[in-house]
Amino acid sequence: MKKKNPLVCIIIVNWNKKELTGKCLTSLKKTSYPNYKVIMVDNGSTDNSIEYLKKINPSIDILKLNKNYGYTEGTNAGWKRALIKYNADYICAMDNDIITIQAEWLDLIIDELEKSSLNGIGSGKHLFPDGRLQTPYEGADASYKKDTGKYDFIKEVDAFVGPCILIKKSVIKKIGYYDENFFYGPNDLDYCYRARRAGFKIIYHGHSVSIHIGSASGLSPAKDLIYKHQSEGMMIFWFRYYNLREKLRMAFRQFSRAFLTRKDPVSPISYSNLIFHKNFFYRLFLYSSSLKRALKQYNIIKDSEVDDKIAKE
Numbered sequence: 001m002k003k004k005n006p007l008v009c010i011i012i013v014n015w016n017k018k019e020l021t022g023k024c025l026t027s028l029k030k031t032s033y034p035n036y037k038v039i040m041v042d043n044g045s046t047d048n049s050i051e052y053l054k055k056i057n058p059s060i061d062i063l064k065l066n067k068n069y070g071y072t073e074g075t076n077a078g079w080k081r082a083l084i085k086y087n088a089d090y091i092c093a094m095d096n097d098i099i100t101i102q103a104e105w106l107d108l109i110i111d112e113l114e115k116s117s118l119n120g121i122g123s124g125k126h127l128f129p130d131g132r133l134q135t136p137y138e139g140a141d142a143s144y145k146k147d148t149g150k151y152d153f154i155k156e157v158d159a160f161v162g163p164c165i166l167i168k169k170s171v172i173k174k175i176g177y178y179d180e181n182f183f184y185g186p187n188d189l190d191y192c193y194r195a196r197r198a199g200f201k202i203i204y205h206g207h208s209v210s211i212h213i214g215s216a217s218g219l220s221p222a223k224d225l226i227y228k229h230q231s232e233g234m235m236i237f238w239f240r241y242y243n244l245r246e247k248l249r250m251a252f253r254q255f256s257r258a259f260l261t262r263k264d265p266v267s268p269i270s271y272s273n274l275i276f277h278k279n280f281f282y283r284l285f286l287y288s289s290s291l292k293r294a295l296k297q298y299n300i301i302k303d304s305e306v307d308d309k310i311a312k313e
Contacts, residue, residue, distance in 0.1 A: 005035040006089030006114070008106065008166070009082030012096050013074040015043040018052040020213070021096040025057045033106035037061065037086055041078040043068040061085075070229075071184030076177040076304040088169060093188075095163040098126075099211035108208040109166050112154060120171040120200025121192060123162050124208030125151055134212055135161060137204045138189065144268050152206045159192030159202060163212040167191075174198050177304040181297045183229040186237050193241060194301075224279070227257060228286040235294035251291065258283035 010028070014021040021040070028038065038060045042049055044067040053060065063081050065074065075093055082088040090110065102108075109122040125147075126134045133142040137157035142150070165188060175194045178187045192202050231254035238250035259280050262273050277283055 003089060005033070006110065007086060008033065008036040008090040008092055008110065009078075009086055009088035010036055010038045010092040010094050011041065011075055011078030011082065012038065012094050013041045013043060013071055013078065014045060014049055014053070014096050015068050015074075016045045016047045016049065017096055018045070018047055018049040021049065022053060022056050024094070024096050024098050024100075025053060025060065027098075027100040029057070030100055030103050031106055032103040033110065036092075036106065037082075037088070039063060039078045039081055041065065041074045043070070043074045072178045072182045072187045073180050073304075075187075076180065079172065079177055080304055083169065083172065090169065091167045091172065093162065093165050093167065095212065097213035098164050099129075099213065101211055102209055105208045105210055106166075109203075109205050112203055112205055113166060113168065116201070117170070118199065118201050119203050120168050120195050120198075122166040122203040122205055123160050123164060124204075124210060125206045126163055126210055126212040128214055129211055134163075134214075136206065137202075138192075154206065155204050156201050157204045158196065159189045160204060161186065162188040162192075164210055168200075171195050171198070171200055174200075176301065180302040180304065181236055181300070182233045185230065185233050187233070190237055190240070224283060224286060227261070227283060228290055230254075231257065231287055232290035232294055235291060236298045239294055239298035254290070255284075255287055258287050 012021060012024060025038070038057065040053060040060050041063045043065050050062055050064060054062065061081070063077055065077060069077070079091050079093075082091055090113075092106070105124060109124060113119040113122045125136055127147055128134060131146055133145050133147045133151065135142055136151045137155075137160040139158065140151065175198050179190055182190065196202060235250055235254055239247050242250070258277065260274050260276055262269060263275050264273055267273055
């Protein structure tokens with residue numbers, strides 16, 4: 001028998017972004033769904049995040065980690081706590097720069113996923129603060145364009161980049177957690193691909209809408225460490241799922257980004273949005289390291305290494 005209101009644990013990872021995460025938590029208060037719990041995973045912040053965020057929402061469960069483990073490993077820690085401590089029916093992996101604008105955003109997706117045991121992962125439509133669409137799902141030609149309602153529908157899709165995605169417990173029980181080979185991306189695309197291979201459906205719900213601010217400054221690929229993690233993640237994903245030609249294209253694309261990248265990753269490529277890296281020798285070293293690791297790890301799923309005791313605390 002289906003539960004009337006299955007328990008949803010919303011997992012938010014924070015690292016020294018207390019004001020941004022605070023806006024996310026404040027906006028979540030308008031959520032109308034009656035059965036959800038917020039778990040905030042703190043990746044070793046040093047900006048007094050925990051005390052600050054507890055004042056905004058005293059009921060949140062905070063899992064404090066001793067250092068920055070990255071988005072993927074931090075999220076997995078939250079998933080494990082949700083399943084072990086709360087026996088959650090659904091996990092919601094939410095970026096800390098999501099702003100809730102609809103009371104019913106969660107009700108809509110849960111209602112759709114509950115229609116079939118094969119509906120495993122769901123996500124809604126995400127807009128930038130200026131009203132531009134983020135790519136709603138893989139293959140949609142919508143990124144950077146104003147939202148005109150064109151994507152206001154419900155559809156089974158191959159995958160989506162998920163700043164806020166809902167995952168059934170049955171999916172996690174069958175395929176495991178996010179692949180921790182990815183520091184923060186594209187772990188979501190990879191998880192959708194793995195879920196589809198296991199027989200689950202990926203559902204896009206265009207009537208559930210949220211604002212995704214987008215971490216253009218904090219995650220700028222102009223930063224060397226970010227470039228390393230991005231290039232490594234993209235090559236692992238491409239080497240895992242695509243043919244030789246596409247693998248070579250991605251390897252060359254990441255090689256070229258050692259020299260040129262976009263200043264603002266959430267805006268289209270243009271002359272004014274490109275930056276030339278004078279430290280390209282160092283970035284080539286990072287690229288070489290990323291390529292070697294991608295070739296070694298792309299066929300290996302690195303599952304959650306978070307200790308069960310930490311998840312229970």
